[in-house]
Amino acid sequence: MxxxxxxxxxxxxxxxxxxxxxxxxxxxxxxxxxxxxxxTQVSAVTKALQAxxxxxxxxxxxxxxxxxxxxxxxxxxxxxxxxxxxxxxxxRS
Amino acid sequence: MxxxxxxxxxxxxxxxxxxxxxxxxxxxxxxxxxxxxxxTQVSAVTKALQAxxxxxxxxxxxxxxxxxxxxxxxxxxxxxxxxxxxxxxxxRS
Amino acid sequence: MxxxxxxxxxxxxxxxxxxxxxxxxxxxxxxxxxxxxxxTQVSAVTKALQAxxxxxxxxxxxxxxxxxxxxxxxxxxxxxxxxxxxxxxxxRS
Amino acid sequence: MxxxxxxxxxxxxxxxxxxxxxxxxxxxxxxxxxxxxxxTQVSAVTKALQAxxxxxxxxxxxxxxxxxxxxxxxxxxxxxxxxxxxxxxxxRS
Numbered sequence: 001m002x003x004x005x006x007x008x009x010x011x012x013x014x015x016x017x018x019x020x021x022x023x024x025x026x027x028x029x030x031x032x033x034x035x036x037x038x039x040t041q042v043s044a045v046t047k048a049l050q051a052x053x054x055x056x057x058x059x060x061x062x063x064x065x066x067x068x069x070x071x072x073x074x075x076x077x078x079x080x081x082x083x084x085x086x087x088x089x090x091x092r093s
Numbered sequence: 094m095x096x097x098x099x100x101x102x103x104x105x106x107x108x109x110x111x112x113x114x115x116x117x118x119x120x121x122x123x124x125x126x127x128x129x130x131x132x133t134q135v136s137a138v139t140k141a142l143q144a145x146x147x148x149x150x151x152x153x154x155x156x157x158x159x160x161x162x163x164x165x166x167x168x169x170x171x172x173x174x175x176x177x178x179x180x181x182x183x184x185r186s
Numbered sequence: 187m188x189x190x191x192x193x194x195x196x197x198x199x200x201x202x203x204x205x206x207x208x209x210x211x212x213x214x215x216x217x218x219x220x221x222x223x224x225x226t227q228v229s230a231v232t233k234a235l236q237a238x239x240x241x242x243x244x245x246x247x248x249x250x251x252x253x254x255x256x257x258x259x260x261x262x263x264x265x266x267x268x269x270x271x272x273x274x275x276x277x278r279s
Numbered sequence: 280m281x282x283x284x285x286x287x288x289x290x291x292x293x294x295x296x297x298x299x300x301x302x303x304x305x306x307x308x309x310x311x312x313x314x315x316x317x318x319t320q321v322s323a324v325t326k327a328l329q330a331x332x333x334x335x336x337x338x339x340x341x342x343x344x345x346x347x348x349x350x351x352x353x354x355x356x357x358x359x360x361x362x363x364x365x366x367x368x369x370x371r372s
Binding site for chain 1: 094095096097098101104105108109111112115116118119122123125126127128129131132133135136137138139140142143145146149150152153157175176179182183186
């Protein structure tokens with residue numbers, strides 16, 4: 001079970017909302033809306049996705065990484081390394 | 094006409110692809126896929142949206158801001174200020 | 187003259203303050219302060235640098251890019267392209 | 280002992296280099312260098328600080344968070360929450 005299983009329904013709802021926002025931006029472009037207004041919506045979606053990432057990451061640390069730390073040194077180290085790489089991708093995206 | 098009108102079809106296509114990616118992430122969550130794999134996909138979508146923003150912004154500077162600069166000092170200043178605010182939102186999102 | 191010449195003294199003061207903050211972080215590390223406290227200070231410096239970048243960029247758009255737009259199509263296009271590249275570096279950093 | 284104590288000398292060296300880069304930017308501004316060149320250097324410093332943050336965070340997860348996870352549920356939860364907040368500040372800065 002993934003670390004987010006306790007809050008899965010919440011993530012599902014947030015992703016559906018984000019999908020609707022993305023579709024809304026496509027429509028704005030189709031209707032020639034003003035560049036700045038489109039940009040504002042794109043920033044809103046990026047922020048929403050970032051919030052999802054931060055939530056997933058906290059769930060992951062609190063379950064998968066904590067469990068691995070308790071399972072042993074090697075398991076803990078591997079999960080920490082993997083989480084650190086995911087954080088780096090998040091910070092740079 | 095917005096600054097992106099010359100490349101509108103390209104943006105429409107990119108937004109459709111992003112919509113598909115968002116739907117794919119919702120499916121991954123639904124199927125209990127591993128947290129880190131979900132995070133990797135979310136980072137990919139964030140990067141794709143960021144590329145759309147940077148493109149829209151360049152189109153906006155090259156058309157709307159340049160036109161305003163030529164129309165007069167006041168028009169130019171107003172558009173520069175508005176673009177700077179959009180850039181700040183983008184950097185902070 | 188660069189686009190920031192009207193606010194040069196202000197940037198000089200901000201960079202001196204940032205230099206002091208960086209020195210403060212080095213001292214925190216030297217005195218073995220808690221990781222999270224060091225991280226909080228690094229985030230504060232990153233935010234301060236980002237604010238400097240956004241200011242410089244707005245000055246640049248309002249002077250160098252506006253002037254180039256008025257000088258001609260080719261000049262305007264070249265400055266817009268260059269500014270867009272700087273914005274992309276800023277967003278990705 | 281903080282999580283970074285094993286790599287403390289390396290961080291000290293990196294912070295000294297960053298301090299030098301910040302001083303270099305102040306000098307560029309003082310000498311009226313071109314806006315875009317100043318911006319490029321500010322982005323370089325921001326990237327260097329981000330790399331320091333990611334390193335400190337990995338050290339913190341690998342030592343403080345892992346130790347807390349082993350000490351007990353409450354200790355683990357508290358450290359995970361604190362780390363997640365630091366990651367959020369980092370992503371948003």
